[in-house]
Amino acid sequence: MSAVLDDHHDHHDHHHAPPKGIMRWLLTTNHKDIGAMYLWFSFIMFLTGGFMAMIIRAELFQPGLQIVDPNFFNQMTTVHGLVMVFGAVMPAFTGLANYMIPMMIGAPDMALPRMNNWSFWILPFAFLILISSLFTEGGGPNFGWTFYAPLSTTFGPDSTAMFVFSVHIMGISSIMGAINVVVTIMNMRAPGMSYMKMPLFCWTWLITAFLLIAVMPVLAGAVTMVLTDKYFGTSFFDAAGGGDPVMFQHIFWFFGHPEVYIMILPSFGVISAIIPAFSRKKLFGYASMVYATASIAGLSFLVWSHHMFTTGMPVFGELFFMYMTMMIAVPTGVKVFNWVATMWRGAMTFETPMLFAIGFVILFTIGGFSGLMLAIAPADFQYHDTYFVVAHFHYVLVSGAIFSIMAGAYYWLPKWTGHMYDETLGKWHFWLSTIFVNLLFFPMHFLGLAGMPRRIPDYATQFADVNMIVSIGGFCFGLTQLLFLYIVIKCIKGGEKAPAKPWEGAEGLEWSIPSPAPYHTFEVPPKVS
Amino acid sequence: MAEQHEKYYVPAQSPWPIVGSIGLFLIAVGAGTLVPDITSGKSGYGGWILTAGIAVIIFMMVGWFRHVIHESMNNLYSAQMDRSFRMGMMWFIFSEVMFFMAFFGALFYARVLAVSWLGEGSTQEFLWPEFESHWPLVKTPDGTETTAMGWQGLPLYNTLILIASSVTCWFAEKGLENNNRKQISIFLGITVLLGVCFLFLQVEEYLHAYQEMNLRLDSGIYGNTFFMLTGFHGMHVTIGTLMLFIMFVRIAFFGHFSKEKHFAFQATAWYWHFVDVVWVCLFIFVYIL
Numbered sequence: 001m002s003a004v005l006d007d008h009h010d011h012h013d014h015h016h017a018p019p020k021g022i023m024r025w026l027l028t029t030n031h032k033d034i035g036a037m038y039l040w041f042s043f044i045m046f047l048t049g050g051f052m053a054m055i056i057r058a059e060l061f062q063p064g065l066q067i068v069d070p071n072f073f074n075q076m077t078t079v080h081g082l083v084m085v086f087g088a089v090m091p092a093f094t095g096l097a098n099y100m101i102p103m104m105i106g107a108p109d110m111a112l113p114r115m116n117n118w119s120f121w122i123l124p125f126a127f128l129i130l131i132s133s134l135f136t137e138g139g140g141p142n143f144g145w146t147f148y149a150p151l152s153t154t155f156g157p158d159s160t161a162m163f164v165f166s167v168h169i170m171g172i173s174s175i176m177g178a179i180n181v182v183v184t185i186m187n188m189r190a191p192g193m194s195y196m197k198m199p200l201f202c203w204t205w206l207i208t209a210f211l212l213i214a215v216m217p218v219l220a221g222a223v224t225m226v227l228t229d230k231y232f233g234t235s236f237f238d239a240a241g242g243g244d245p246v247m248f249q250h251i252f253w254f255f256g257h258p259e260v261y262i263m264i265l266p267s268f269g270v271i272s273a274i275i276p277a278f279s280r281k282k283l284f285g286y287a288s289m290v291y292a293t294a295s296i297a298g299l300s301f302l303v304w305s306h307h308m309f310t311t312g313m314p315v316f317g318e319l320f321f322m323y324m325t326m327m328i329a330v331p332t333g334v335k336v337f338n339w340v341a342t343m344w345r346g347a348m349t350f351e352t353p354m355l356f357a358i359g360f361v362i363l364f365t366i367g368g369f370s371g372l373m374l375a376i377a378p379a380d381f382q383y384h385d386t387y388f389v390v391a392h393f394h395y396v397l398v399s400g401a402i403f404s405i406m407a408g409a410y411y412w413l414p415k416w417t418g419h420m421y422d423e424t425l426g427k428w429h430f431w432l433s434t435i436f437v438n439l440l441f442f443p444m445h446f447l448g449l450a451g452m453p454r455r456i457p458d459y460a461t462q463f464a465d466v467n468m469i470v471s472i473g474g475f476c477f478g479l480t481q482l483l484f485l486y487i488v489i490k491c492i493k494g495g496e497k498a499p500a501k502p503w504e505g506a507e508g509l510e511w512s513i514p515s516p517a518p519y520h521t522f523e524v525p526p527k528v529s
Numbered sequence: 530m531a532e533q534h535e536k537y538y539v540p541a542q543s544p545w546p547i548v549g550s551i552g553l554f555l556i557a558v559g560a561g562t563l564v565p566d567i568t569s570g571k572s573g574y575g576g577w578i579l580t581a582g583i584a585v586i587i588f589m590m591v592g593w594f595r596h597v598i599h600e601s602m603n604n605l606y607s608a609q610m611d612r613s614f615r616m617g618m619m620w621f622i623f624s625e626v627m628f629f630m631a632f633f634g635a636l637f638y639a640r641v642l643a644v645s646w647l648g649e650g651s652t653q654e655f656l657w658p659e660f661e662s663h664w665p666l667v668k669t670p671d672g673t674e675t676t677a678m679g680w681q682g683l684p685l686y687n688t689l690i691l692i693a694s695s696v697t698c699w700f701a702e703k704g705l706e707n708n709n710r711k712q713i714s715i716f717l718g719i720t721v722l723l724g725v726c727f728l729f730l731q732v733e734e735y736l737h738a739y740q741e742m743n744l745r746l747d748s749g750i751y752g753n754t755f756f757m758l759t760g761f762h763g764m765h766v767t768i769g770t771l772m773l774f775i776m777f778v779r780i781a782f783f784g785h786f787s788k789e790k791h792f793a794f795q796a797t798a799w800y801w802h803f804v805d806v807v808w809v810c811l812f813i814f815v816y817i818l
Contacts, residue, residue, distance in 0.1 A: 019542065027542035109539045111613040114593070118546035125554035129561065162561035169553045175624050183616040187609060188537070213624045221631025228757065231568045233747030236635055239656065240671035242750035244643035251631055523536065 018519050026121070029113035030519065031098045034120050036416070038095025039409070041123060043485070045087030046402075048131070050478050052080035057474035063461050073457035074142035075134055081145025085263065086170050087127050089397065092405045093266040094119075094177045097205045100412065101181065103510040103517060104199045106190025106526045111183040119176035122169050129166040133159040144455060146256065149237030149248040153229040164227045171216045178212035181205055190509075192528035196287065199508050201269030203290050207297045208265045211258045214301075219255040222248065246311050253304035261300045264396060265293055267364075267404035268335055271357050273508070274411050275339050278354035279346025280505035285338040292331035299328050309380045318377040325375035329368065336365055351503075352426030356407035359434050360400060367395030370445065385455075388448025394441045399434075406433070406484065413491050414498030418516035421491040429487060432480040439473030538605045545593035552589055555582030594793075601790065611792055618796040622803050625765070629807055632761065636754040636814065640664045644750065669749035676742040678755065680816035683734045687727050688812045691766075694723035695805040698773075702798050708788050714781040720801070721777055724770035731763050758811055765804045772797040 018024055018033065025037060055076050059067045068076070098116065102109055110116045134140035138158040143151035152160060185206045189198070225248070228234040235241020237248040268289075276283040283289065305313060305321040313321075339361050348354070370392040374380050383389060406429075413421050443466045448454075452463045459467065501511040509528070513521060559579025566573045600606065646652055647670055648662025657670040665677035678684065697719045704712030735756075738744040746756040776797050779785040786794050 023542070026547045027544055029540050029543055108537050112617055113539055114543045114546055115617075117543065118549050121547050121550035122553055125550055126557070129554070129557055158565050159561075161564040162558070165557035165561045169557050172553065175621075179617050179620045179624075182620055183613050187612050187616055213620050214627050217624045217628035218631045218634075221628055221635075225631075225635065225757075227564065228746070228753070231564050234753040234757070235669070235747075235749055236639075236753055239643075239647060241669045241673065241747075241753070242644050242647065242666045243639060243753070244646075247635060247638050247643055250638060251634060254631075254634070520539070 027117070029109070029117055031102050031110045031113065031116065032416075032517065032519065032521075034110075034116050035095045035097075035099030037120050038091045038098055038123075041120070042088050042092035042095055042405075045083050045091070045127065047481070047485075049080050049083035049088055050481065052076045052083065053474060054478050056080065057471040059457050060459070060467050061471040062468070063459050063464050065458055068457070070457045071139060071142055074144070074455065075140045077455050078141045078144050078147075079131065079134060082130060082141070083127065084397070085145060085259070086167075086174075087123070089263045089401050089405070090174065091123060093205070093208070093263070093401075094174075094181075096201075096266065096270070096405070096408050096412075097177075097181050099416065100510060101184055101202055101205060102188070103415075103513065103521050104202055104508055105185065105188060105193050106509050106522045106528065107184060107188035108520065108523050108525075110180050111188050112180050115176050116180050119173045119180065122173035126166045126170045126173065129162055129169075133162045133166075136162075146252060147223075147226060148252070149226060149229065149245045152226050153237055156226075156230055160230055161227060164223045167223045168220055171220045174212050174216045178209035178216075181209040182213070185209075190522065190525035190528050196290070197528065199269070200272035200283065200286070200289055200293075201266070204265040204267075204269030204272075204293050207293050208262050211262050211265075211297055211300065215255040215258040215262075218251065219259075222251045222255060225251070246308070249308050249311060250304070253307045254301075256307065257304040258297070258300040260393075260396075261296055263401050264364075265296065267360065267401050268293060270404045270408040270411070271339060271360055273506075274353045274357040274407055275342050275361075277411070277503045277506040278351060278357070279343045279348050281342055281346040282507075283338065284341035284344075285334070288334055289338055292334040295331040296328060299324060299331075303328065306375055306377075306380070309377045310384045322375055322377040326372065329372055332368055336361060336368075347505075351410075352421070352423060352430055353407045353411035353503075355427065355430040356403050356410065359430065360403045360407060363399030363403065363434075363437070364396055367392055367397075367400055370395065383448060385453055386448035387444040387452045387454055390454050391441050391444035391448060394444070398441065399437050403433075406430075409488070411503070412510075413488070414502040415510060415515050415517055417492050417495075418498055419491050419495035420498050420502060421487055421495065425483065425487050425490075429480065429483050432483070433477060436473050436477035436480060440470055440477050441473075443470050443473075537607065538600070538610055540600070543593075543596070545589050545596065548585060548592070549589045552582050552585035555579070555585060558582075598785070598793075601792075602785075606790075611790070614792045615795065618792075618799060622799060625803065626807075629758070629761070629810075632754065632758050633810065633814065636758065639750045639754065640666075664751070666749055666751040673747075673749050675744045675748035675752055677751065678734075678738060678742070678744060678816060680812065683730050683737070684812060684816045687730050687734075688808065690723050690727045690730070691805050691808045694720045694727070695802055697723065698798050698801050702795075705786065705791055705794065706788060710780065710784075713786075714777065717773060717777045717780060721770060721773045724766060724773060724801075727766055728763065728770065731759070731766075755815060758815055762804070762807055762811055765807070769797070769801050769804045773801060 018028075018030065025033060028034060055068060056073065059065070059073055098110060101107075130140070136159045140159055141147065141152070141157065141163040143156055147156075147163070185198070185202055195203075225234070225236040229236050229238065229243075235243040237243050237245045239245070272283055272289060303321055303325045305317055306325045309318060309321075343358075350358075370388065374383055374389065374392055410421060410426055413419075447463055447466050447470070450463070452459055498515040500514050502515065503511075509526060510517070512526070555578050559575050559577070559582050561575075562573055563575030563579055565571075566575050644664060644666055645662045647657065648660055653660060660670045661668075667677055668674050697716045701713045701716035701720060704710070704716060744755065745752050747753075776794050780794070
């Protein structure tokens with residue numbers, strides 16, 4: 001008993017200042033600490049995965065094999081994908097959610113603060129396992145981040161078991177993180193903060209968290225079946241035992257397609273906060289934004305086979321998944337329309353967050369359009385597994401998801417650090433990123449349409465010039481991100497003092513508290529009218 | 530929706546999450562080493578690392594739950610906190626449902642599509658012309674033979690046992706509502722015993738399958754889905770029985786829980802009902818149909 005009373009006592013002591021040293025971060029239950037750790041972890045993973053991308057682009061700089069052997073090239077494409085998806089994009093959004101959602105809804109912290117710490121601290125361990133498997137005998141995973149059977153079962157390296165278990169614990173982390181977000185939003189809103197008054201970031205995250213809880217267990221099922229197929233003689237994905245390798249793709253993409261929206265829906269929330277702030281207008285069509293997000297999430301469960309048009313599905317399947325996929329363009333179109341309509345006749349200014357947000361709207365839409373092209377089943381037979389697909393999903397993930405994370409980081413940095421970031425450098429960061437991201441990914445469309453396959457370390461000489469341009473774009477984009485690191489560190493160290501509300505048009509509870517936000521925000525919930 | 534202004538308990542720093550992360554890390558590394566070692570017949574440290582990981586996780590669970598129980602007994606939790614716990618448990622159960630869905634999906638896909646495709650048209654002609662598609666798949670395309678598990682006998686008894694245990698669990702919950710502690714203890718005790726009976730019979734069934742029916746985990750897609758689904762279900766029953774047993778001890782010997790505050794008990798009961806529903810689906814789709 002006394003231990004508990006002591007704890008309670010401690011608790012009061014801790015209300016004003018965080019404890020010092022490494023133990024603060026290992027033991028913390030504070031949503032801001034955990035959010036910050038998520039964001040830093042994500043950035044480290046972003047650089048790690050980026051480094052792997054640089055190796056890929058270096059190998060592809062010229063035709064022929066010069067830097068790495070093909071097996072290592074495959075490991076790089078695989079681990080680059082896994083690190084970026086599970087290590088960079090998803091934790092970045094979870095970090096933003098942790099940091100911002102309690103402040104946005106007027107809650108004292110996340111609903112389950114200790115579990116919150118657990119969900120974060122699993123991740124470094126999971127990626128330690130995954131990345132160190134690259135250095136084992138026989139190498140790391142080399143079957144692509146989608147680990148299709150039989151590449152991962154019959155032909156996978158010895159380290160496949162490590163891969164499986166690291167994905168398992170990543171999944172545990174994501175599910176716990178998502179449960180925390182759902183419960184926080186459903187149970188911790190301040191009096192008066194009804195669902196339809198919540199900032200869209202909360203809405204998009206609520207729906208994202210639902211998707212996470214629904215599909216991460218399916219991923220766990222898929223990796224488990226890979227494990228038993230490879231090591232325990234089952235034949236889920238082996239026709240000789242009555243299974244089907246195509247079944248792997250069905251199970252994987254039943255997870256994988258909602259996963260795609262897991263990585264973009266929170267972006268929509270970030271962008272829906274920033275565009276109104278710098279247009280000095282209310283968001284156009286708030287309710288339609290909510291419904292559009294929910295529709296996208298609902299449809300995401302009905303489109304998975306568009307990743308598999310060339311596997312020889314029945315025609316009915318091809319048509320069903322083609323039309324369902326195209327339908328997603330409708331709610332997505334609603335969103336893009338609403339963002340543009342919000343800017344329409346707004347008193348706009350173009351600070352860095354706004355630049356990234358506008359960049360997002362334009363470049364994400366390009367990625368959306370190439371997605372529509374890919375959705376057309378007969379055309380997809382031509383595009384499938386080419387660089388056109390690579391271009392498509394990098395447009396939505398890099399100039400989509402990553403740009404929105406950058407936008408969010410610039411937008412909330414003053415709230416996090418109490419200082420304004422360097423606006424000039426921020427603008428440089430934006431323009432260099434935007435120019436190089438297009439130099440990097442736009443020509444890939446042409447490579448793909450001309451027939452260059454993805455995930456191959458060598459290519460026919462007619463692709464040489466364009467690949468060189470792409471690689472240069474890649475190196476420059478990668479280097480530009482170091483500028484972001486510098487800007488963030490500079491902003492933490494000092495800079496112009498930020499007021500509680502540094503953006504004239506910004507709305508929301510997070511701007512009603514001082515910058516930097518105090519260690520504990522709303523001990524007693526504010527009243528929202 | 531939080532209407533009240535009362536304070537929400539935000540715990541102070543806690544060592545348990547990081548202990549849990551280390552535990553999971555050891556489990557992942559241990560299992561990731563052990564599994565390839567077993568199959569290639571090597572001996573290594575995998576098993577020890579895995580055991581250490583499991584020990585760390587058990588240590589964490591004991592410590593963490595102890596801490597939470599003490600907090601709750603000291604009235605640090607509000608009604609809102611209780612709701613957080615309940616919602617968390619419900620969403621956790623939803624994630625479990627989706628985990629089983631992956632394996633049920635594999636079962637449906639295999640029996641409705643994959644196996645019949647193998648037995649028709651050019652697929653059959655070019656791959657295994659001798660293959661005949663049927664379900665349960667007692668002879669795979671590569672000639673592995675096995676026998677199908679009927680639904681009569683042990684599986685039927687197990688179904689009745691689990692359904693009965695759900696009913697007794699419900700009576701225990703009613704006992705809590707009426708503050709009849711004797712009723713809770715008795716019915717919870719019966720529920721635990723029924724869970725143990727189920728597990729015992731399940732082991733019997735597995736032995737029977739392996740020793741007499743040649744039905745094994747690697748007996749083609751029928752054996753795969755059979756053992757993976759019933760195996761993961763059995764794991765859940767084991768965990769559920771343990772949870773129920775702990776609740777029984779807490780009620781019968783420590784006098785924990787009241788009509789108003791009984792989240793752990795409630796969560797265990799939900800979990801138990803969920804495990805039962807999964808079994809009913811299993812009984813229908815794996816055994817009967």
